[in-house]
Amino acid sequence: MTDKxxxxxxxxxxxxxxxxxxLTQPWEAVKSEGGIPTLVSLKEGQIQGFKxxxxxxxxxxxxxxxxxxxxxxxxxxxxxxxxxPDTLRTNEKAVNFVRDFFKQHKPVxxxxxxxxxxVEADVLENRKVTxxxxxxxxxxxxxxxxxxxxxxxxxxxxxxxxxxDLEAFCSKMIEEIxxxxxxxxxxxxx
Numbered sequence: 001m002t003d004k005x006x007x008x009x010x011x012x013x014x015x016x017x018x019x020x021x022x023l024t025q026p027w028e029a030v031k032s033e034g035g036i037p038t039l040v041s042l043k044e045g046q047i048q049g050f051k052x053x054x055x056x057x058x059x060x061x062x063x064x065x066x067x068x069x070x071x072x073x074x075x076x077x078x079x080x081x082x083x084x085p086d087t088l089r090t091n092e093k094a095v096n097f098v099r100d101f102f103k104q105h106k107p108v109x110x111x112x113x114x115x116x117x118x119v120e121a122d123v124l125e126n127r128k129v130t131x132x133x134x135x136x137x138x139x140x141x142x143x144x145x146x147x148x149x150x151x152x153x154x155x156x157x158x159x160x161x162x163x164x165d166l167e168a169f170c171s172k173m174i175e176e177i178x179x180x181x182x183x184x185x186x187x188x189x190x
Contacts, residue, residue, distance in 0.1 A: 005177045006034035008074040013065075013094060013117070015042045017083025020049035020056035021163050022111050026077050029170035035177065037077075040068045042091055050081055065093045070100035075177045080112025080132065089120035099123060107156040107176040111169055115139065115159060128152055129159040156182035 010030045014023060030037045041047050041061040049056035070076070076098065078085065088094045099121040101108050110118055115131040116138065118124050124144030129152055131139060136146035151160045151168040156176050160169035176182075 002033055004033040004174055005030065005074075007036065008034075008177055009036045009038055009072065010075045010077055010177065011038050011040050011068065011070075011073040011097075012077045012079065013040050013088065013097065014047060014059075014079050015084055015087050016048045017081050017087065018047070018049055018079045019081035019084070019112060019163065020051050021166065022079035022081065022114070023049065023059070025163075025166045026079070026109070026111075026170050026173060029174055030077075030177075033174050033177075035074075038062045038073070040065060040097070042088070042094065050083075065091065065097060068097055070097055070104055070106065073101075073106070074180065075107040075173075076101045076109065077173070078108070078110040078114035078117050080110075080114040082113050085113050085116035089116050095120050105156070105181040107158070107173070107179070107182070109158040109169070109173045109176070111160045111165070112162055118142075118144075118157075127157060128154045129157065130161050131159060132161060 027037045039062045046058040098117050102123045112132045119138045119142045124142040128145045130147050130149050139146040150165045151172050153172050158172045
Protein backbone atom coordinates (compact mmCIF):
# COMPACT_ATOMS: atom_id res chain seq x y z
CA MET A 1 0.00 0.00 0.00
CA THR A 2 1.14 3.51 -0.79
CA ASP A 3 -0.27 6.89 0.08
CA LYS A 4 -0.70 8.35 -3.42
CA UNK A 5 -4.28 9.40 -2.72
CA UNK A 6 -4.24 9.19 1.08
CA UNK A 7 -7.49 10.40 2.58
CA UNK A 8 -9.15 11.20 -0.75
CA UNK A 9 -12.77 10.06 -0.87
CA UNK A 10 -14.00 8.37 -4.05
CA UNK A 11 -17.73 7.86 -4.62
CA UNK A 12 -18.64 4.61 -6.42
CA UNK A 13 -22.14 5.16 -7.81
CA UNK A 14 -23.83 1.80 -8.45
CA UNK A 15 -27.07 -0.10 -8.08
CA UNK A 16 -28.20 -3.69 -8.65
CA UNK A 17 -26.86 -5.30 -11.82
CA UNK A 18 -23.35 -3.84 -11.94
CA UNK A 19 -20.42 -5.77 -13.41
CA UNK A 20 -18.75 -6.92 -10.20
CA UNK A 21 -15.11 -6.73 -11.27
CA UNK A 22 -15.68 -3.17 -12.52
CA LEU A 23 -16.46 -2.25 -8.91
CA THR A 24 -14.06 -4.48 -7.01
CA GLN A 25 -10.84 -3.88 -8.95
CA PRO A 26 -11.08 -0.04 -8.94
CA TRP A 27 -12.24 -0.20 -5.29
CA GLU A 28 -9.11 -2.15 -4.34
CA ALA A 29 -6.94 0.23 -6.39
CA VAL A 30 -8.33 3.19 -4.43
CA LYS A 31 -7.86 1.42 -1.08
CA SER A 32 -4.33 0.25 -1.92
CA GLU A 33 -3.27 3.84 -2.65
CA GLY A 34 -4.68 5.15 0.64
CA GLY A 35 -8.01 6.44 -0.71
CA ILE A 36 -11.42 6.01 0.86
CA PRO A 37 -13.96 4.31 -1.44
CA THR A 38 -17.64 4.89 -0.63
CA LEU A 39 -20.47 2.90 -2.17
CA VAL A 40 -23.34 5.24 -3.09
CA SER A 41 -26.60 3.71 -4.33
CA LEU A 42 -30.31 4.30 -4.75
CA LYS A 43 -31.32 2.29 -1.70
CA GLU A 44 -29.99 1.25 1.70
CA GLY A 45 -28.86 -2.27 2.48
CA GLN A 46 -27.14 -4.35 -0.15
CA ILE A 47 -26.88 -4.31 -3.92
CA GLN A 48 -26.38 -7.26 -6.26
CA GLY A 49 -23.27 -7.60 -8.40
CA PHE A 50 -23.06 -9.71 -11.54
CA LYS A 51 -20.31 -11.65 -13.24
CA UNK A 52 -21.54 -10.99 -16.76
CA UNK A 53 -24.92 -12.80 -16.80
CA UNK A 54 -24.52 -14.75 -13.54
CA UNK A 55 -25.30 -13.33 -10.11
CA UNK A 56 -22.19 -12.44 -8.15
CA UNK A 57 -21.83 -11.14 -4.62
CA UNK A 58 -23.89 -8.64 -2.68
CA UNK A 59 -22.27 -5.44 -1.44
CA UNK A 60 -23.15 -3.16 1.48
CA UNK A 61 -24.26 0.35 0.59
CA UNK A 62 -22.44 3.10 2.51
CA UNK A 63 -24.88 5.90 1.68
CA UNK A 64 -27.87 6.56 -0.54
CA UNK A 65 -28.00 9.10 -3.33
CA UNK A 66 -30.45 11.04 -1.15
CA UNK A 67 -27.65 11.96 1.28
CA UNK A 68 -24.70 12.02 -1.14
CA UNK A 69 -23.17 15.32 -2.24
CA UNK A 70 -20.36 15.65 -4.78
CA UNK A 71 -18.71 18.35 -2.65
CA UNK A 72 -17.91 15.65 -0.05
CA UNK A 73 -15.82 13.60 -2.51
CA UNK A 74 -12.60 14.05 -4.46
CA UNK A 75 -13.58 11.83 -7.42
CA UNK A 76 -16.34 9.67 -8.91
CA UNK A 77 -16.22 6.10 -10.22
CA UNK A 78 -18.97 4.66 -12.47
CA UNK A 79 -18.81 0.88 -12.96
CA UNK A 80 -20.67 -0.70 -15.85
CA UNK A 81 -22.94 -3.65 -16.36
CA UNK A 82 -26.00 -3.03 -18.52
CA UNK A 83 -28.72 -2.93 -15.85
CA UNK A 84 -26.79 -0.73 -13.38
CA PRO A 85 -26.38 2.50 -15.41
CA ASP A 86 -29.67 1.95 -17.24
CA THR A 87 -31.43 2.12 -13.86
CA LEU A 88 -29.26 4.92 -12.45
CA ARG A 89 -29.82 7.21 -15.41
CA THR A 90 -33.57 7.29 -14.70
CA ASN A 91 -32.91 8.77 -11.25
CA GLU A 92 -32.67 12.57 -11.39
CA LYS A 93 -30.61 12.83 -8.18
CA ALA A 94 -28.08 10.30 -9.48
CA VAL A 95 -27.76 12.19 -12.77
CA ASN A 96 -27.31 15.50 -10.95
CA PHE A 97 -24.73 13.89 -8.64
CA VAL A 98 -22.67 12.92 -11.70
CA ARG A 99 -23.09 16.34 -13.31
CA ASP A 100 -21.93 18.04 -10.10
CA PHE A 101 -18.51 16.37 -10.31
CA PHE A 102 -18.00 18.06 -13.68
CA LYS A 103 -19.23 21.40 -12.38
CA GLN A 104 -16.74 21.08 -9.52
CA HIS A 105 -13.92 20.08 -11.93
CA LYS A 106 -13.28 16.75 -10.16
CA PRO A 107 -11.99 13.52 -11.72
CA VAL A 108 -14.66 11.20 -13.12
CA UNK A 109 -14.01 7.60 -14.14
CA UNK A 110 -16.38 5.38 -16.14
CA UNK A 111 -15.92 1.92 -17.59
CA UNK A 112 -17.97 -0.09 -20.06
CA UNK A 113 -21.70 0.81 -19.83
CA UNK A 114 -21.00 3.24 -16.97
CA UNK A 115 -20.64 5.95 -19.60
CA UNK A 116 -24.43 5.95 -20.02
CA UNK A 117 -24.50 8.14 -16.90
CA UNK A 118 -22.32 10.69 -18.70
CA VAL A 119 -24.62 10.63 -21.72
CA GLU A 120 -27.63 11.23 -19.46
CA ALA A 121 -25.83 13.98 -17.51
CA ASP A 122 -25.10 15.74 -20.82
CA VAL A 123 -21.38 16.19 -20.12
CA LEU A 124 -19.82 14.61 -23.23
CA GLU A 125 -19.94 17.57 -25.62
CA ASN A 126 -16.51 17.81 -27.32
CA ARG A 127 -15.06 15.07 -25.08
CA LYS A 128 -13.02 12.09 -26.34
CA VAL A 129 -14.08 8.85 -24.62
CA THR A 130 -14.34 5.10 -25.00
CA UNK A 131 -16.88 2.57 -23.71
CA UNK A 132 -18.42 -0.75 -24.56
CA UNK A 133 -18.68 -0.56 -28.40
CA UNK A 134 -22.49 -0.68 -28.50
CA UNK A 135 -22.62 2.76 -26.83
CA UNK A 136 -20.65 4.63 -29.49
CA UNK A 137 -23.81 5.99 -31.16
CA UNK A 138 -25.08 7.24 -27.79
CA UNK A 139 -21.75 8.98 -27.20
CA UNK A 140 -21.77 10.61 -30.64
CA UNK A 141 -25.40 11.71 -30.21
CA UNK A 142 -24.35 13.34 -26.92
CA UNK A 143 -21.65 15.34 -28.74
CA UNK A 144 -18.68 13.21 -27.76
CA UNK A 145 -16.01 11.54 -29.87
CA UNK A 146 -15.92 7.78 -29.39
CA UNK A 147 -12.66 5.87 -29.94
CA UNK A 148 -11.82 2.18 -29.61
CA UNK A 149 -8.91 2.37 -27.17
CA UNK A 150 -8.04 0.57 -23.94
CA UNK A 151 -8.13 3.71 -21.81
CA UNK A 152 -8.84 7.34 -22.70
CA UNK A 153 -8.26 10.40 -20.53
CA UNK A 154 -9.75 13.77 -21.48
CA UNK A 155 -9.25 16.46 -18.81
CA UNK A 156 -9.69 14.17 -15.78
CA UNK A 157 -12.40 12.09 -17.46
CA UNK A 158 -11.05 8.53 -17.60
CA UNK A 159 -12.93 5.92 -19.63
CA UNK A 160 -12.34 2.31 -20.66
CA UNK A 161 -14.18 -0.31 -22.71
CA UNK A 162 -14.40 -3.51 -20.68
CA UNK A 163 -13.03 -5.57 -17.76
CA UNK A 164 -9.94 -6.56 -19.80
CA ASP A 165 -8.93 -2.86 -19.68
CA LEU A 166 -9.09 -2.57 -15.89
CA GLU A 167 -5.34 -2.54 -15.23
CA ALA A 168 -4.75 0.48 -17.47
CA PHE A 169 -8.00 2.09 -16.31
CA CYS A 170 -7.18 1.80 -12.60
CA SER A 171 -3.67 3.15 -13.11
CA LYS A 172 -4.93 6.23 -14.96
CA MET A 173 -7.80 6.69 -12.49
CA ILE A 174 -5.34 6.86 -9.57
CA GLU A 175 -3.12 9.29 -11.50
CA GLU A 176 -6.05 11.64 -12.13
CA ILE A 177 -7.23 11.45 -8.52
CA UNK A 178 -3.67 12.39 -7.49
CA UNK A 179 -3.83 15.46 -9.72
CA UNK A 180 -7.16 16.53 -8.24
CA UNK A 181 -9.31 19.26 -9.74
CA UNK A 182 -8.99 20.11 -13.42
CA UNK A 183 -10.23 23.59 -14.21
CA UNK A 184 -10.80 22.62 -17.87
CA UNK A 185 -13.27 19.89 -16.88
CA UNK A 186 -16.68 21.49 -17.00
CA UNK A 187 -20.23 20.45 -17.73
CA UNK A 188 -22.02 22.27 -20.52
CA UNK A 189 -25.34 21.44 -18.90
CA UNK A 190 -26.81 23.83 -16.36
